Amino acid sequence: MTTAHRPEAPARPEGNTRPSSHSEEYEHTPVPASARRSLPSVAATWFGFPMNLGSAVFGGVIVYNLGLPQGLLAILVGNLVLFAYVGALSHHAGSTGKNFALLTADTFGSRGRNLPAGLLATVVIGWFSFQVGLTGTTLSGALGWPALAGAALGGVLYTLLTMAGIRALSLIGMIAMPLFLVLTVVALAYGLDAHTSLADTFGYEGAGTALGFGGAVAIVIAGFADSGTMTADFTRWSKDGRSAVLATLTALPFANFLANAAGGLVVAVGGTADPATDGGGFLNLLTGHSTLLTAFAVLFVFVNLGSVASHCLYNGAVGWSALTPLRMRSLTLVLGAVGVTLALSGVWGYFLNWLNLLGVFVPPIGAVLITDRLLRSRTGKRPTGTYRATALASWAAGAATAAITHYTLPELVDPVVGMITAAAVYAVAETVMRRRPTVQHPDPATSA
Numbered sequence: 504m505t506t507a508h509r510p511e512a513p514a515r516p517e518g519n520t521r522p523s524s525h526s527e528e529y530e531h532t533p534v535p536a537s538a539r540r541s542l543p544s545v546a547a548t549w550f551g552f553p554m555n556l557g558s559a560v561f562g563g564v565i566v567y568n569l570g571l572p573q574g575l576l577a578i579l580v581g582n583l584v585l586f587a588y589v590g591a592l593s594h595h596a597g598s599t600g601k602n603f604a605l606l607t608a609d610t611f612g613s614r615g616r617n618l619p620a621g622l623l624a625t626v627v628i629g630w631f632s633f634q635v636g637l638t639g640t641t642l643s644g645a646l647g648w649p650a651l652a653g654a655a656l657g658g659v660l661y662t663l664l665t666m667a668g669i670r671a672l673s674l675i676g677m678i679a680m681p682l683f684l685v686l687t688v689v690a691l692a693y694g695l696d697a698h699t700s701l702a703d704t705f706g707y708e709g710a711g712t713a714l715g716f717g718g719a720v721a722i723v724i725a726g727f728a729d730s731g732t733m734t735a736d737f738t739r740w741s742k743d744g745r746s747a748v749l750a751t752l753t754a755l756p757f758a759n760f761l762a763n764a765a766g767g768l769v770v771a772v773g774g775t776a777d778p779a780t781d782g783g784g785f786l787n788l789l790t791g792h793s794t795l796l797t798a799f800a801v802l803f804v805f806v807n808l809g810s811v812a813s814h815c816l817y818n819g820a821v822g823w824s825a826l827t828p829l830r831m832r833s834l835t836l837v838l839g840a841v842g843v844t845l846a847l848s849g850v851w852g853y854f855l856n857w858l859n860l861l862g863v864f865v866p867p868i869g870a871v872l873i874t875d876r877l878l879r880s881r882t883g884k885r886p887t888g889t890y891r892a893t894a895l896a897s898w899a900a901g902a903a904t905a906a907i908t909h910y911t912l913p914e915l916v917d918p919v920v921g922m923i924t925a926a927a928v929y930a931v932a933e934t935v936m937r938r939r940p941t942v943q944h945p946d947p948a949t950s951a
Contacts, residue, residue, distance in 0.1 A: 528668050528831040530824035533600030533739070540740045544673045545750040548737045548814075551676020553727065553759035554683040555811045556641070556784055556804075557634075559766030561726050563775065563783025565719040566767030568711035571704070577716050578763040581723025582756030584919060588724075588866065589731040589755055590748045591873045596735030597747025603733040603818075604825030607868075608887065610875040611898075615890040617826060619868045619898065624822025626729050626861050627815040632842040634812035635661065636851035641804055645786045646797070654846050657805060661812040662839030665820065666832050669740055672814060679810040680758065686803050687765040689796070690788040694774035707771035711779055717914045723763065724866070724918040727755065732869040733818045816842065863909050866918040867901025867925035874926040878933055893932040901925025 527538065566574035595606060603623070607616035639654030664671050695701060714722075734751065741747035766783020774788050775781045789800040820835040827834075845851055871894050879885065905921025 526668065528821065528824075529600075529739075530602070530821055530831050533605065535600065538740075539600070539742045540669070540673075542742070542746045542749060545738060545741045545746065546753045547673040547676040547680075548669065548740075549676070549734075549750050549754035550758040551672075551679035551810050552730070552814050553754050553762050554680045555762065555807050556786065557637075557811060558726060558759055558762035559687075559769065560782035560784050561722055562763030562766030563770040563778055563781070564711075564766075565714065565722060565763070566707070566709065566770045567778040567782070568709055568714035569716065569719055570709035571707040571767060571771045573716065574709065574719065574767050575764055577719035578723055578760060578767065579756065581720040582760045582763070584720070584724055584916075585727055585731060585759070586752065586755040588869055588873075588922065589727070589734050590751045592732065592869055593734045593738040593741075593747040593751040594744040595872070595876050596739040596744075597741035598744035600739050601735060602739050602821055602825055603735040604822050606735050606872060610872050610891065611894045612888045612891040615888075615895055618895070620822055620826055622861075623729055623733055623865065623868070624819045624826070626865070627733070627818040627822075628838050628842050629845075630729065631661070631812050631815040631819065631839075632845040632851045634808045634815065635843055635846035636849075638804060638808045638812075639846070641786060641808070642801070645790050645800065645804075651847055655843065657808065657812070658839065658843030658846060660805065661809050661816065662835060662843070664809060665813045665816040665839065666835050668831070669737070669817075672737070672810075672817060675806065675810045675813060679806050682799075682803055682806055683762065683765075686789060686799065687785065690774065690785040691765075691768055691772060693788045693792070694769060694772035694785070704768065704771045713779070715914045717916045720916045721909075721918055723759075724916070725863070727759065728863075728865045728918060729861070730814060730818055731755070732865050733822065736818050736821045737814075860909075863905045863917055863921065864902040867898050867905065867921045870901060870922035870925040871897050871929050874929045875933075878930065882937065893929060893936060897925045897929035897932060900928045 529535075529538070562574075562578055565577055568574070569577060592606075596602075599606070601609075604616060604620040607620045610616075611619060635654050635658040638657035639648075639650035639652070642648040642653035643650040664675065695704065738747035738750055741750055766785070769775060769783040769785045769788070770778040774785055775783065776787075786800060786804065789803070790797055816835060816839055817831075819838050820831045823829070823838065824831045824834050874897075875894065901921040901924040904924040905917045908915050908917040908920045
C-alpha cells in the first residue's frame, strides 16, 4: 500500500551481522529491516488469535449477566481499551523491531526485566497448557473421544506448529478466522431454528446477576492482558510502527469483538445449557447433524484452540530465549513438553482463576512501558542501568491497586485502575528523579 507516510527507520540489530533468514526468529536482537514482513502477514498473526472458543465463552458469560445490548456495549468498550493499550505497545515494537523481553530491558533495566518478562513468559505457558487440556475435554464432551488422547494429540500438533515460527502463526491465523466466522453462522442458524426467534434474541435481557458492567469490561481486557502485553513478539515483524498498529487493529477491536459477540449471540439464542459456566461455547450446536459437519467441527477444534495455544507457546519460547542464551525452537520443545505434561496430569483444570487473577497484575507492566517511551520522546535518552527502581516500584503500585480494586470495588475496571496508577506513579517518580539537584564536588585542582 502506497501512502504519503514516511515509515520510521527500523532499528539495526545490535551485535548481530548475520544475514536475515526465513528460519531466524531474532530472539536476542531486533528484527532487521530485511526480515520485516508485510502488513497482511503480521495482521494474520494477530487477527486469527482472538477468533477462538475462549473469546466466545467470555462473550457469552457477559451477555448472560448483562443482556445482549448492554453486554455488546461492554464488549466494545473492553476491546477499545485493549486496542489503545496493545496498539501503543505495538507501535513501539514496530518502530524498534524489539521483542517484549528486549523492550522491558530498556525500561526495567538489563536485570530488572527478568521479573516482568519471566513472569509473562511463564504465565503464557499456563495458557498453552489450558488450551491443550481444553482440546481433550471439548472433543470428549462433543464427540465422546478419550480426553487424554485428544489432549495429547493436540499438544503435539500445537508444539510442532509453534516450532515453525512466525510464518506458521500467520498461516493458522488465515485459516482460523474464516473457519470461525463460517461455523459461527452455521451454529447460530441451528440455534435460532431450535431454541428462539430473532426478535427474542435481540431482546435478550440476561439471567445472571454475578457480573456488573465494569466487571464485564475487565473480563474482556483480562482475556488478552498477557499476550496483548507481549504483542511485541508478533508486531516487531512489522515494517514500521504504523503498520504494527494497523495489524493490531484487525484483532483488537475487530476480530476479538466478533468472537466475543458471537458467544453472546449463542447465549441469546439459548444455544448453551449452562451459560453461566460455559458461556458462548457453540461446538454442541455443530455436532449430530451430518458426518461432514462433524468433521468440520473436529477440524475447527484443532485449528481454533491450536491458534491460541501456538501463540501462547511462541510468546513463552521467545520470552525465555531472550532471557537465556537458548534458541526459540529448543525452548519450544522443552516448554511444549512441560505444558502437555501439565495438561495430561489434569492440573490445567485449576489454572483458569489463577491465570485470570494474574491478568490483573500484567497491564501495569505495559502502562509503565508506554509511559516510559512517552517520557523519553520528550526528554531524550537516559541511562538504562541494571535495575530501574522507578519502573519496578510503579509496576508494583499499579498491580497492588488493581488487586485491591478487584476484591473491594468489583464495579470498577480493575485493569484500567492498575494501568492508570502505574503510569501516574512512574511519571511522577521519573519527574522527581530528573529534578533532583546534582551534587557538585569541588575540583581538587582549584580548591585550596
